[in-house]
Amino acid sequence: MQSSLGAYQRENLCSVVADYIKEAILSGVYREGDHILETEVSQVLGISRAPVREGIKELEKEGIVTIVPRKGTFVTRFSIEDIKEVFDIRLLLENDILERLIGENKLSEKDFKALESIVEDMVTIVNGSGELLKKAIMLNGKDMEFHRYIWQQSGSKRRVEILERIFFQLRMAMMYDTNETGNLLVTATDHYEIIKHLRSKDLEKCKKALRDHIVSYKKGRF
Known part of the structure; x- marks a missing residue:
C-alpha cells in the first residue's frame, strides 16, 4: 500500500512539473530555445529534482521540450x-x-x-x-x-x-x-x-x- 501511495505521489508531482512548464511557456516565461534548469524548477515548486526530471521526460515525449545530452533541456523550437x-x-x-x-x-x-x-x-x-x-x-x-x-x-x-x-x-x-x-x-x-x-x-x-x-x-x- 505504501509503495502504491509513493508511486501515485511521484506521478502527481510529475504532472505538477509538466503543467508548470507548459504554463510558463504559454505565458512567455520560457520562449522557444530557452534552457530549462531542473534546479530552478525544483526550487520554484519546492520539490526534489527527481519528479522534475520525470516531468521533463514526459514533456519530451510530447515534443514540447528537447533534451540535449550533456547540455540540458530546452524549449523545442518549432520550424x-x-x-x-x-x-x-x-x-x-x-x-x-x-x-x-x-x-x-x-x-x-x-x-x-x-x-x-x-x-x-x-x-x-x-x-x-x-x-x-x-x-x-x-x-x-x-x-x-x-x-x-x-x-x-x-x-x-x-x-x-x-x-x-x-x-x-x-x-x-x-x-x-x-x-x-x-x-x-x-x-x-x-x-x-x-x-x-x-x-x-x-x-x-x-x-x-x-x-x-x-x-x-x-x-x-x-
Whole structure:
C-alpha cells in the first residue's frame, strides 16, 4: 500500500512539473530555445529534482521540450515544417468534424449562442487594456475553447482524442501564428464566419473559413 501511495505521489508531482512548464511557456516565461534548469524548477515548486526530471521526460515525449545530452533541456523550437504539420493534422481532423456536425445536424441554436459567447469574450480581451503578449495568450486560450467545444459536439471520440493529444502543440503553433500577424481582432472575429457557415450548413464555406482562420495558410507561408 505504501509503495502504491509513493508511486501515485511521484506521478502527481510529475504532472505538477509538466503543467508548470507548459504554463510558463504559454505565458512567455520560457520562449522557444530557452534552457530549462531542473534546479530552478525544483526550487520554484519546492520539490526534489527527481519528479522534475520525470516531468521533463514526459514533456519530451510530447515534443514540447528537447533534451540535449550533456547540455540540458530546452524549449523545442518549432520550424515552419513543424507548424505546418501540426496545422495539417488539425485541418484534416477538424474538417472531418465539420462534416459530421453539418451532415448529421448536431448543432442547436443553444450551441451557436455558446460559440458566439466565446467569440464575444475574445473581442473583449482584444479591446481591453494590457500588454499585447498577455492579450495574445488569453485570446489563444479562448480560441482553443471555441474549437474544443466544436470537437466535443461532433461525438467523434477518436478524432477528439488525437486532437487532444496534440492540444499543447496546437496552442504553441497558434501562438506562433498569432505573433506573426499581430492582428488579434481579426483572429477573434474570424470565428463569426465559422459560426455563420455552420448555421447555414454550408460545408465548403465553413472549411474555407477554418482554413483562412489559420493565418499562415491565408498568408501563403506554407
